[in-house]
Each structure stands twice: as structure tokens, then as C-alpha cells.
Amino acid sequence: MIKHGAIIAIIALCLLLSVPVLTVFSSIGSASDGVWAHLADTLLWDYIAQSLMLMTGVGLLVLVLGVAPAWLVTMNRFPGSRLLEWALVLPLAMPAYIIAYTYTGMLDVTGPVQGFIRDTFDLRFGDYWFPQIRSLGGAITMLSLVLYPYVYLLSRMAFLEQSVCVLEVSRTLGAGPWRAFSRVAVPLARPAIIAGLALVLMETLADYGTVQYFGISTFTTGIFRTWFGMGSSTAAAQLSAVLMLFILALVLTEHWSRSRARYHHTSTKYSRLPQIRLQGLRKWLALIFCAAPVVLGFLVPFLQLAYWAWDTRHLVDFSAFSELLFNSLRLALTAAVIALVLGLFISYAKRLQPNLLMRSSVRVLSLGYAIPGTVIAVGVLIPFAWVDNSIDAWMQQQFGVSTGLIFSGTLVAVVFAYIVRFLPVAMNTVDAGLGKIRPSMDDAGRSMGMGSWQILRRIHIPMLRGSLLTASLLVFVDVLKELPATLILRPFNFNTLAIRTYELANQERLTEAAASALMIVLAGIIPVIIISLSISASRPGHDART
Amino acid sequence: MLFGSQRRGSETRSFKKVCLSSVATLSLLAAGILSAAEVNVYSAREENLIKPILDRFSEQTGITVNLITGGADELITRMDLEGANSPADVLLTVDVGRLHRAEEMGLLQPVESDVLTSLVPEQYRDAEGHWFSVSLRSRVIVYDKERVDPAELSTYEDLADPKWAGKICIRSSSNIYNQSLTASLVSHHGAEATEEWARGLVANMARNPQGGDRDQIAAVAIGQCELAVVNTYYLAGMLNATSADQQEQAQAVAVFWPNQDGRGAHINVSGAGVSEHAPNRAEAIQLLEYMVSDEAQIWYAETNNEYPIRPDIPVSDTLESWGEFKADPVALDQLGIHNTEAVRVMDRAGWR
Numbered sequence: 001m002i003k004h005g006a007i008i009a010i011i012a013l014c015l016l017l018s019v020p021v022l023t024v025f026s027s028i029g030s031a032s033d034g035v036w037a038h039l040a041d042t043l044l045w046d047y048i049a050q051s052l053m054l055m056t057g058v059g060l061l062v063l064v065l066g067v068a069p070a071w072l073v074t075m076n077r078f079p080g081s082r083l084l085e086w087a088l089v090l091p092l093a094m095p096a097y098i099i100a101y102t103y104t105g106m107l108d109v110t111g112p113v114q115g116f117i118r119d120t121f122d123l124r125f126g127d128y129w130f131p132q133i134r135s136l137g138g139a140i141t142m143l144s145l146v147l148y149p150y151v152y153l154l155s156r157m158a159f160l161e162q163s164v165c166v167l168e169v170s171r172t173l174g175a176g177p178w179r180a181f182s183r184v185a186v187p188l189a190r191p192a193i194i195a196g197l198a199l200v201l202m203e204t205l206a207d208y209g210t211v212q213y214f215g216i217s218t219f220t221t222g223i224f225r226t227w228f229g230m231g232s233s234t235a236a237a238q239l240s241a242v243l244m245l246f247i248l249a250l251v252l253t254e255h256w257s258r259s260r261a262r263y264h265h266t267s268t269k270y271s272r273l274p275q276i277r278l279q280g281l282r283k284w285l286a287l288i289f290c291a292a293p294v295v296l297g298f299l300v301p302f303l304q305l306a307y308w309a310w311d312t313r314h315l316v317d318f319s320a321f322s323e324l325l326f327n328s329l330r331l332a333l334t335a336a337v338i339a340l341v342l343g344l345f346i347s348y349a350k351r352l353q354p355n356l357l358m359r360s361s362v363r364v365l366s367l368g369y370a371i372p373g374t375v376i377a378v379g380v381l382i383p384f385a386w387v388d389n390s391i392d393a394w395m396q397q398q399f400g401v402s403t404g405l406i407f408s409g410t411l412v413a414v415v416f417a418y419i420v421r422f423l424p425v426a427m428n429t430v431d432a433g434l435g436k437i438r439p440s441m442d443d444a445g446r447s448m449g450m451g452s453w454q455i456l457r458r459i460h461i462p463m464l465r466g467s468l469l470t471a472s473l474l475v476f477v478d479v480l481k482e483l484p485a486t487l488i489l490r491p492f493n494f495n496t497l498a499i500r501t502y503e504l505a506n507q508e509r510l511t512e513a514a515a516s517a518l519m520i521v522l523a524g525i526i527p528v529i530i531i532s533l534s535i536s537a538s539r540p541g542h543d544a545r546t
Numbered sequence: 547m548l549f550g551s552q553r554r555g556s557e558t559r560s561f562k563k564v565c566l567s568s569v570a571t572l573s574l575l576a577a578g579i580l581s582a583a584e585v586n587v588y589s590a591r592e593e594n595l596i597k598p599i600l601d602r603f604s605e606q607t608g609i610t611v612n613l614i615t616g617g618a619d620e621l622i623t624r625m626d627l628e629g630a631n632s633p634a635d636v637l638l639t640v641d642v643g644r645l646h647r648a649e650e651m652g653l654l655q656p657v658e659s660d661v662l663t664s665l666v667p668e669q670y671r672d673a674e675g676h677w678f679s680v681s682l683r684s685r686v687i688v689y690d691k692e693r694v695d696p697a698e699l700s701t702y703e704d705l706a707d708p709k710w711a712g713k714i715c716i717r718s719s720s721n722i723y724n725q726s727l728t729a730s731l732v733s734h735h736g737a738e739a740t741e742e743w744a745r746g747l748v749a750n751m752a753r754n755p756q757g758g759d760r761d762q763i764a765a766v767a768i769g770q771c772e773l774a775v776v777n778t779y780y781l782a783g784m785l786n787a788t789s790a791d792q793q794e795q796a797q798a799v800a801v802f803w804p805n806q807d808g809r810g811a812h813i814n815v816s817g818a819g820v821s822e823h824a825p826n827r828a829e830a831i832q833l834l835e836y837m838v839s840d841e842a843q844i845w846y847a848e849t850n851n852e853y854p855i856r857p858d859i860p861v862s863d864t865l866e867s868w869g870e871f872k873a874d875p876v877a878l879d880q881l882g883i884h885n886t887e888a889v890r891v892m893d894r895a896g897w898r
Contacts, residue, residue, distance in 0.1 A: 042893040108757075110764035110795065118768070125769040134756040215718050215756040215898060225720050228619040229889035231647060312788075378623060385627040392631055405631050488620045492586060492612035492633075495593065503592035503615065508760040508780070511789065 007358075010349040013342065014361035020379030020420050021367050025244065027237035035226060035235035047222040047239075050136065051205065054218055057140035058147065058204045059197060065144060066151025067193060069290040071181055074159040076276050078283035084290045086532035091297030092149040092474075093524030095481035097209030098501065098517045100142045102301040104213070105308075105510050107133040134214045142214075143204055145297035149528075150203075151196035153470070154432065157535055158189035161436065164273060177276065191435065195428050201250065202370035202424075205243060208484065209502075219243050220372050233378075240375045247370040251363065302521060308514030316515045325519055328480055328496040331411070332523075335418040336476035342419065343426030343471055344464075347434050348456055351442075362427070369424040373417075373484035380417045380489060384408045409491050417485040422478050426471040433467030434460065469534050473527040480524050497523070584610040585829035588625060589638040590618035591816060596638065599845055603836045609829050618644035618722075625653050630823050635830035640816040641722045643729065645677040646882020654819035655827075661835040666855055669875060670815055679815035679878070680837045681852035683777050684871065685727050686811060688763060688799040690772045701805045702731065702812065705773070706746025714747065715762040715771035718755040719892035723777055727812050728892055729884035730876055734809065737887050744895030755898050760784055760792070767795035774799075777814075782851030782864040803871040810872035814881070816852070 036044075072078075073085045091099075107113050107130075114130055117123065132138065162185060170184045186193070208220045219239065227236030278286050309316075346365070350358050368376065388405045395403045407413055437460060445455040461468070483498045490499075497520045504513035589596050593615050600611040614621070618639040625632050625648070637654065639645050648654050649672065657675040670679035687699060698709075705714060717724060731740045752771035762774035763781060784796035803811050818837065820830045836842055843854040847862050854861065 038890055038893065042890075104757075108761070109770050110761065110768055115768075115791075134754075212720070213757075215754060217898060221720065225889070228617075228722075229720065229725060230886045233623065374620065377620075378627075381624060381627045385629060389629055389631055402631070405628060405633065408628055409633065487616045488624060490614065492614055494614075499615075500593075503594065507592060507595070508758040 007349060007353055010345060011357060011361060014346060014358075014365055017342075017368075017420055017423065018361060018364045019383050020376055020417070021244070021364055021371065023379045023382050024237050024240050024371070024375060027234055027241060030234045030238075035230055035232045036238070039222075039226070039235070039239075043217060043222060043225075046217045047219045050216055051218045051220075053136060054140060054143075054211070054216070055201050055204055057136070058143045059201055061140060061144035062148040062151045062197065062200045063193070065148035065293045066196065067155045067186065067189075069293065070152050070156035070159055071185065072286050072290055074156055074275075075177070075181075075273065076278050076286060078278040078286045080287055080291065084287075084294065085536055086529055087294045087298075088152050088290065089149045089528050089532040090294060090525065091146045092153075092477055092531075093521050093528045094146045094298060094301060095209075095483075095498070095517075095520060096143055096146050096203075096207055097213065097483070097505075098305070098520070099146050099297070099301050100139075100210040100213050101505055101510055101513070101517075102304050103138075103142060104133055106300075106304055107131075136214075136216055139210055139214045139216055142210055143207060145293065147200045147203055148293060148297070150199045151193060153531065153535065154192040154196035154429075155189050157432075157466075157470075158192035159185060160273070160535065162188060167274075192432060195432050198251065199369065199425060199428060202247060205247065205370045206372045208372050208374070219246075223372065223375065237375070237378075240371060244367050244371065247367055248363070251366070302518075305514045305518045305521065308511040309518045312512050312515060315512055321516070321519070324495055324497045324500055324516065325523065327494060328498065328520070329523060331414065331418070331486075331496065332476045332479040334411075335415055335422065335479045336472040338415065339419055339423050339426040339475040340468060340472040342423060343430045344456075344461075344468065346423075347427055347430040348452075348460065350431075351434055352452060365420075366424040366427065368420045369422065371421070373421060373482060373486075374488065376417050376421050377485040377488040380413055380420065380485070381408065384413050384416075409489075411491060411494075414486055414489045414491075417489055418475075418479050418482065421482070421485065422475045425474050425478060429467050429471035429474060430464065433464045437463055466534050466537070470531050473531045476527050477524045480520055582608060582610050583826065583829050584612060585635045585826045585833050586612045586633045587614070587636045587638060587833070588621040588634045588821075589613060589615045589636075590621060590640050590644065591615070591638055595850055598849070599837070599842050600833075602841065602845075603833060607832065607836075609832065611833070622648050622651065622653065625821065626651055632821060632823055633825060634821040635824040635826045636818055636833055637821060638816070638818045641726060642677075642679070642815050642817060642878040643722065643726055643882040643885045645672075645817050645819060646879045647885075648819065649676040649879075650882070653822050655822045655824065657820050657831055657834070659831055659835060662831075662838065665838045667857070670817075670855055670878065672819075672879065677817050677819035678834060678838070679817040679855050680842075681816045681846045681850075681855055682813055682873075683779050683815070683852050684803075684811045684813055684873065685723055685775060685777055686781075687802040687804050688766060688774050688776055688781060689802055690766050690769070691798060691800050693769075694772050696800070696802055699773075699802045699804070701808065702727070702775075703735075703743060703805075705750065705775070706743045708746070708750070710750040710773065712750065712752050713772040714750045715752050715765045715774040716747070716755060717758060717762060719889070719897040723759075723814060724775075724897075725885055725888050725892070726814050726881045727775070728888035729881045730812050730874060732884040732887050732891065733876055733880040737891055740888070741891045741895055744892055744897055748895055748897050763799055764792075764795045767798035778853070778865065778868075779851040782862065785864050786851070801868045803868075805874065806872050809876070810874040813873045813878075815855070815878065 069084070069088055073081050073088065105111055109125060117128060117130070118125070166184060166188065167180055170180045175183060205219065208224065211218045212221050223236045223239045226239060227233050346362060350362055385405070385408050388408050391406060392403045395401050441459055442455055445459050450458065481498060483502050486496055487499060487502070497516045500516040501513045501520065504516070587600065593613065597613065600613060603609065604611050618641065621637065622644065625634050625637065637648055654676040662671065662675070662678050666678045670682070671677065689696060689699060719725065728740060728744065731743060759776040759780040762776055763784060765771050766774045781796055781799070781801065784792045787793055805811060818834055820827060820834065824830050838855060840859065843856055843859040846852050847854045847859060851862050851864055853865065
């Protein structure tokens with residue numbers, strides 16, 4: 001058994017990290033000057049309906065874009081399949097707001113594509129049909145194109161880890177490849193797929209940049225409108241709290257529907273996965289199906305950004321740029337390391353002590369990912385400023401010295417906000433990995449006289465290497481892309497690539513914003529590729545196939 | 547400690563002394579190292595649109611300027627929560643409604659400066675000196691030169707006339723400039739009449755509100771709508787853009803100054819105030835005074851095509867070409883006072 005001190009420390013840590021979320025929750029009881037009555041009369045139903053439609057659309061689309069290609073590249077060989085194996089993760093490096101800017105620049109009524117159509121066929125606006133990019137459908141497409149890699153990654157991991165025996169059993173029972181996929185592999189991979197889907201849906205709910213740019217009234221835009229437009233931070237916090245309840249309901253529903261099923265692997269026999277070499281029309285269809293998400297989610301916007309950046313290269317100040325890059329990278333690295341360590345300890349503590357307190361504090365923590373960055377930032381500001389001001393008051397009283405603000409307005413606050421927001425990503429990934437290690441492994445270690453710490457160090461960490469790498473790199477990439485919390489909490493004279501991109505895009509100077517946007521994507525590509533390759537190499541009992 | 551012996555108590559006192567003396571030494575040291583004066587700016591104006599002028603200020607005065615940029619509301623929230631220990635000296639916004647809100651929240655202090663009161667016209671500063679404008683912009687109607695006869699145009703109110711059905715492009719009601727424009731109508735006509743107007747406007751929209759002001763101009767240029775409502779510096783920015791496309795789109799439209807036979811065109815400002823708890827008050831006032839100096843005013847006019855706050859400073863060539871106009875003399879704090887009502891009016895009218 002793990003020492004009680006350690007458990008208490010971890011629960012205390014969970015509570016500390018829950019402070020921002022609880023701060024937002026604590027607003028529920030306060031009065032809000034009739035803002036709710038006004039909202040209920042006007043836009044509240046719009047917010048709910050649009051958020052639901054957005055989530056449904058994105059959820060369905062990422063399942064199509066994520067699960068099927070994962071199965072195709074894992075179980076089949078077709079032209080380009082080796083390349084696509086890792087390329088399918090690339091859109092993860094593309095922030096949602098940047099892909100939205102880019103496609104709008106290209107496809108909007110005033111963009112080059114429609115301009116070309118008008119010039120070539122000598123048409124005027126309204127003479128032809130063209131899909132409206134700034135619409136609910138557009139937002140669903142944009143978000144799905146950059147978020148599907150979560151589902152792809154996790155379901156691919158699951159497919160790689162499946163036992164051939166199970167698939168062979170299904171064959172002997174007369175199931176073809178399609179049925180093996182739909183009746184055996186997908187149900188077995190369900191926890192992984194759901195975990196990916198949950199990340200996608202939470203990110204969708206938290207998104208502000210894309211929906212705001214497309215003029216869609218979701219819960220998140222509602223929070224900002226209430227807060228800024230009506231100056232009611234209370235009502236805005238209450239809307240956020242409702243948003244969190246929404247997520248909580250979602251998480252609990254999933255949990256309940258899984259009921260008592262467990263998904264440990266029972267076989268230790270891992271032979272090479274039987275890969276089918278696709279022939280004829282099928283191989284081309286598979287290629288198109290798997291290449292489309294990469295082309296649309298990465299290649300096209302990447303090339304467009306590169307073109308714009310080249311066009312505006314004379315405006316780029318390279319020395320300022322390297323500082324922005326350095327700032328972005330060090331924040332991302334710090335947050336990734338901290339999130340990894342905390343994620344591992346918390347997940348492991350939950351495995352050892354799955355009591356109610358532990359489980360519920362983990363659940364509260366995992367809400368952070370669904371909360372818009374700005375709301376998290378305020379949730380961080382309130383307690384930080386309170387602590388700083390209390391220390392200051394105490395020091396003034398005791399020593400007549402003012403300490404001013406110690407933590408607020410420093411990178412500590414920024415990194416704290418990142419951890420609150422992105423720890424769930426690390427925890428989810430580590431948890432999924434831990435869940436697959438049978439409890440009998442722990443028992444075996446214990447029977448050999450190892451303590452909990454030794455079991456973690458000598459059994460779990462080596463077995464979890466892949467998951468741990470993935471967890472830290474996912475956080476790394478997420479922090480690179482993060483904007484709103486950094487914007488509010490950062491110290492003086494501190495900028496990142498994301499901030500530079502946003503400020504230029506906000507002035508409607510999309511082409512000038514392209515250079516820094518491109519840098520974010522480039523900085524994110526390398527970790528994304530590493531994640532991808534490490535997953536290919538993660539099949540137990542196998543050396544890397546590449 | 548509370549129940550400790552006498553000896554312990556004296557230990558505490560001597561500990562206090564050590565702390566005090568070391569803090570004193572440290573602060574002397576710090577004062578030596580940081581002898582350069584500094585001023586801390588929270589700016590809603592983006593870095594590239596403010597940093598050059600702050601750098602000039604530093605060069606001339608030797609005062610270091612520390613800068614954080616961000617949305618006005620976020621910055622105000624941060625100042626509010628940081629409370630008495632907030633490092634902010636100057637709050638800079640690009641909309642008067644936010645300055646008013648900061649003032650209402652007790653975040654700004656009154657400033658007495660002969661330079662500011664003599665150079666900034668009375669209409670464009672707070673009576674008690676909580677905030678001062680540094681540049682002006684108007685929200686105007688732009689129209690398709692080919693398809694619209696400017697004689698048809700007259701006022702903001704007229705935009706609700708059914709004759710413009712399906713012809714108007716305007717951005718979202720979440721946008722602060724639209725909120726301020728609507729707030730000005732609320733202050734002139736009251737909420738009910740303004741809601742009526744907003745309903746008419748929504749009925750006349752060519753498309754759901756989307757994009758920024760430059761997008762509205764481009765939409766007029768390609769024929770999706772005939773009129774758009776935009777801030778002056780966006781059009782000027784497009785006319786002077788490096789991209790040939792943007793220039794071409796901007797040249798397809800012309801400016802119409804609304805309400806010239808009545809109260810005048812709607813004006814908004816960018817401005818600044820000194821924070822209530824400013825640790826560097828003197829430097830903060832110095833910075834504000836610099837922002838209305840010849841040099842800073844000319845820079846604003848030339849670089850961002852805004853109207854200088856001082857009537858004696860020449861406007862940019864592009865603005866010059868649009869001629870003189872009559873500005874709505876409404877007291878600017880009215881826009882802040884009616885902001886919330888304006889948002890509610892727009893919500894009820896279905897203006898997305």
C-alpha cells in the first residue's frame with residue numbers, strides 16, 4: 001500500500017488544481033441583475049442549440065475521419081499507407097483558429113477561389129452557388145479537421161495493441177474483415193475511441209476563436225458576450241458553470257454506459273498483425289479516404305500560410321521572431337514536463353486508491369479541458385491575486401513592508417493555468433495506458449516484495465513509455481497553440497507566437513499573421529511526428545516496424 | 547508562537563528586525579539597480595500599433611515602458627482583481643465604453659494636467675480627468691460607387707428603411723464598435739426606438755453578420771451588398787495596403803458621412819487613463835502627455851490613419867481626401883452608460 005502521506009499530498013494537489021474550476025462554480029449562487037431572464041428571453045436557447053449541433057457534428061465527423069483511417073492504415077497495405085500512418089496526425093499541429101482564418105481567406109466570397117470562379121465564368125456574386133465557409137457547417141468542418149487526430153491516435157493505439165487471437169477467433173466464427181472491424185475491433189477499442197472523442201468534444205466546447213470568427217452563437221461566445229457586452233462577470237461565470245455541468249453529465253453518461261465492462265488484454269501472445277494488401281479499386285479508395293484528412297487538415301492550409309508568409313517576408317523581424325519562438329517553446333516544455341509528472345502520479349494514485357474522494361477530485365480536474373481559456377484564466381487570477389494581496393497585507397501589518405504581487409503576473413500563473421487546462425489530456429492518456437496493465441502485474445511485483453513506488457518505477461513506467469511520451473507531447477503541442485489564458489495572465493513585455501498571430505489577425509491582417517502562424521505549426525510538427533512514430537513502435541512484443 | 551515564552555517573543559522581535567533590515571538593504575540595492583524610472587502599461591491596442599510610440603517615449607525620457615496587451619475587458623478584469631497592488635499605471639483602450647467601465651469600477655484616478663486639458667478638447671476627455679482620448683475614428687457608411695446613388699443615403703436611422711432590404715453588410719453585435727454605435731442611438735432616441743431601428747437594420751442585412759470591417763468592405767466590392775458600416779481607419783488601411791486585391795476592393799467603395807444635416811457622424815476614440823493605484827503616477831502622466839504631443843499625434847495619423855485628437859495636427863492624405871465632416875457632439879461617457887442596454891436591444895432585435 002502506498003503511504004498515507006503520499007495519498008494525502010496527491011489529494012491536496014488535486015484540490016489545489018481544482019481551485020480555478022471551483023472558483024467558477026462558486027458563482028452559481030450569486031445574483032446577476034436579471035441577465036438570466038434576458039438571456040432566457042433571447043439567446044440562451046440559441047447558445048444551447050448551436051453548441052449541441054456543433055458537438056454532434058464534430059463528434060460524428062471526427063469518428064469518421066479518425067477511426068476508419070486508423071483501422072485502414074493499421075490492418076491494410078495500400079499506396080502511401082506507411083506515410084499516412086504518421087501524416088494523419090499532422091493536423092494536430094494546426095490551431096483551430098488558424099485553420100479557420102486560412103480557409104476563410106481562401107474560400108470566402110471575397111477570397112481568391114470565388115474570385116477565380118467569377119473572373120473565369122464572368123459571373124457576379126449570387127449567380128453561382130458556393131458553400132458558405134462562415135457557417136455552422138464550416139465551423140464543424142474546421143474543428144473536425146484539426147481535432148480528429150485525437151481519435152485517430154487513440155484508436156490506432158488500441159488497434160495496434162489488440163490481440164490477433166481475438167481477430168482470429170472472429171474469423172473462425174465466420175466474420176469477414178468488415179465485421180471483424182465493426183463487431184470486434186471497434187467495440188474492444190471503445191474506451192480509447194471514447195477517450196479521444198471526449199477530448200475532441202471538450203476542446204469543441206472550449207473553442208472561442210473559431211466560432212467567434214464564424215459568427216456562431218455557442219455557449220462560449222455567450223459567456224464572452226455576457227461578460228464583456230453586458231459587463232456581468234457573475235452571469236458569465238454562471239454560464240461557464242452550466243457548461244461544466246453539461247460536460248460532467250456527458251462524462252458520467254459515458255461512464256455509466258460502460259458499466260462494469262473492463263478492457264484489460266487477456267492474452268500475452270502478440271504476433272504480427274495480419275496486414276491485408278489491398279487491390280484494385282479498393283486500394284485507391286483507401287488512399288483517398290486516408291489522404292483527404294491530411295490534405296485538407298494540414299497540407300492545404302500549410303501551403304496557403306507558407307504562400308502568405310513568403311508574400312509578407314519583408315515585414316518579418318527575425319530577431320523578435322526568435323524570441324517569440326523561444327518563449328513559446330519554453331512555456332510548452334515546462335508545462336509538458338509538469339503535466340506529465342502530475343498526470344502520472346495522480347493516475348497511479350487513483351489506481352492504488354480508487355476511493356470516492358480520489359475519483360471525484362480527478363473528475364473535477366478533468367473538467368478543466370472543456371473550459372474556455374479565458375474563464376480558466378479568471379479562475380486562476382482570482383485565487384492568485386487573493387493570496388498575493390493577503391500575503392502583502394500580512395507583511396504590511398507585521399513588518400510594514402509591501403511585497404506587492406508575488407505570483408500574479410508571473411509565468412507561474414501562466415503555467416498553473418496551462419496545467420489546469422491541459423492536465424486532463426495528460427491524465428487521460430496515462431490513464432488509458434495504465435488501464436491496460438492488468439492488476440495482476442501489480443500483484444506480481446508486490447509478491448516479489450516491491451513497494452508501490454518501486455512497482456511504479458520498475459513495472460509501470462517502462463510499460464507506459466509510449467503513453468508517457470504521447471501525454472507530454474500532446475500537452476506540449478496544446479500549449480504552443482494556447483492563446484486566451486496566456487494573453488491575460490502573462491507578465492509584462494512577454495509575447496508568444498500565438499499572441500503575435502492573434503494580434504495581427506485581429507487587425508484583419510491575415511497575410512501578415514501568416515509568418516507567426518506558420519512558426520506555430522512548424523514548432524508543433526516535430527513533436528507530432530514523434531508521437532506518431534512512437535505509437536507505431538508501441539505494439540507490445542514487437543520491434544518498431546519502421 | 548502565540549503561547550511562546552518571553553524569550554521566544556524577543557526572538558520574534560529580533561527576527562523581525564533582521565527581516566526589516568535585510569528588506570531595507572535589498573530595497574536600497576534594488577533602487578540602485580533599477581534607478582531608471584519605469585511605467586507599466588495595460589494596452590488594448592495591439593503591440594505593433596503602440597510599441598513604436600512607447601519606444602520613442604523611452605528614448606526621449608529614459609523611462610522604461612513595460613507593456614501587456616490584451617482585450618480591454620480582460621485587462622480591466624485583471625486590474626480589478628489585482629486590486630491595490632496592481633502594477634498597472636496606465637490603461638489604454640480603443641473604445642470609450644471600456645474607459646467608462648474602468649472609471650465606474652474605480653480603477654482610474656483623476657489627473658490634473660494643464661498639458662492634457664489644454665490639448666485634448668473638452669468633449670474628448672472625462673470632466674474629472676479619469677481618462678483622455680488620444681485619437682478619433684468615425685463609424686461611417688461606405689457604398690458601392692457603381693450601384694448606389696449617394697443622394698439616397700442620409701442617416702444611420704435611414705439604414706432601417708425597407709428600401710435597403712437585403713443590401714446592408716455589417717459585422718456582429720458582439721463587436722464593440724457596433725455596441726457603441728447602438729449605444730449612441732439609445733442615448734439619442736431611447737431603447738425602444740433603437741430596438742425598432744435595430745429590427746429594421748437586421749431585416750435589411752444581406753447576410754448574417756460575420757467577419758470584420760475589412761470583410762464588409764470587400765463584400766460591398768464584390769457585390770454581395772451595397773452598403774456597409776465600418777470604422778474609417780479600416781478603409782484607409784485597405785486603401786494603403788500592400789495587397790493589390792485589398793486596394794482594388796477599397797477603391798470600389800466611397801465614404802458617406804451620415805447625419806451631416808443633423809447631429810453628425812458617430813465618433814469613437816482610443817484613450818488612456820491613469821490607474822487608481824498607479825505605483826508610478828508621475829511617469830504615467832508624463833506618458834499620457836507624450837501621447838498628445840505633436841510627434842505622437844502625427845504618428846497616429848500617419849501610421850494607423852486615425853484622426854488626431856488635436857485639431858491642429860494634420861490628418862493623413864487618405865483621410866484628407868474624404869473631406870471635413872461634422873461629428874456627433876454627444877458626451878462620450880453616454881456610450882459607456884448605454885452599452886449594456888445597447889447589447890440587450892441588439893439581442894432582442896435578433897442582431898447576431
